[in-house]
Amino acid sequence: MEAHDFCARATVLLVEHEPVIRTRVAVFLGEAGFEVVEAESPEAVWSILEARPDVRVMVADLDVAEGTDALELARSVHLRWPSIGLVITSGRVRHLRPADVPGNGSFLPRPLPADILLHEVRMAAQQRAA
Numbered sequence: 001m002e003a004h005d006f007c008a009r010a011t012v013l014l015v016e017h018e019p020v021i022r023t024r025v026a027v028f029l030g031e032a033g034f035e036v037v038e039a040e041s042p043e044a045v046w047s048i049l050e051a052r053p054d055v056r057v058m059v060a061d062l063d064v065a066e067g068t069d070a071l072e073l074a075r076s077v078h079l080r081w082p083s084i085g086l087v088i089t090s091g092r093v094r095h096l097r098p099a100d101v102p103g104n105g106s107f108l109p110r111p112l113p114a115d116i117l118l119h120e121v122r123m124a125a126q127q128r129a130a
Contacts, residue, residue, distance in 0.1 A: 010125035011035045011052065013084075015045055015060035015070075025059070025117070032118055034125075042073045049077065055084055057124040059117075062090035062107075071100060078102035085124025087117070 012034045016022035019040070026036045037052060039045050049055060058077055062070040074086050079102075086105030088096070089112070096107040104127070106120045 009033060009035070010056040011037060011054045012121060012125075013037050013039060013045065013048060013052070013055045013058045015039045015042065015058065015073075017041060017061065017063075021061075028114055029059075029118075029121065032121075034121065042070070045073065045077065049081060049084075055081075057085040057087060057121055059087045059089065059121060062088050063092050071096075074105065075102050078105075085121075085127055087120045087124055089117075 012029055014022060014026055014029070014036055016025060016038075017040050022038055022040065026038055029036045035054075037048055037055065039048055045058070058074070060070050060074060070088065074088060077084060078086060082103060084103075086101055086103055088101050088105060088107045089110050090107070091110040094109050098104075101107050105124065108116060108120060
């Protein structure tokens with residue numbers, strides 16, 4: 001099995017509070033061959049990760065909700081599940097230092113081309129599969 005095939009079958013946890021965006025991204029990643037589990041809030045992340053040890057990548061919107069620090073969420077997820085690749089997005093923040101995203105994760109400002117998102121998710125899954 002090629003690494004690309006393995007990555008395409010990886011499970012992605014998508015954390016996005018905007019239903020339209022979440023659905024659009026979930027459909028896109030699903031059509032690319034990923035299994036997508038959706039969470040609309042950081043609170044839902046913990047129960048999903050406890051129940052789904054197959055999650056390989058978490059794609060999280062930095063702007064998840066008022067009063068929520070998505071980078072802190074990413075740090076906490078990385079501490080507990082260091083094997084999960086992290087891809088952080090934001091429509092408000094334009095730049096993060098690479099050191100801001102734990103575990104060599106990536107940051108993508110929105111709007112972003114779908115092929116860039118797909119590339120980063122595949123890279124995160126592949127790094128974790130190695």
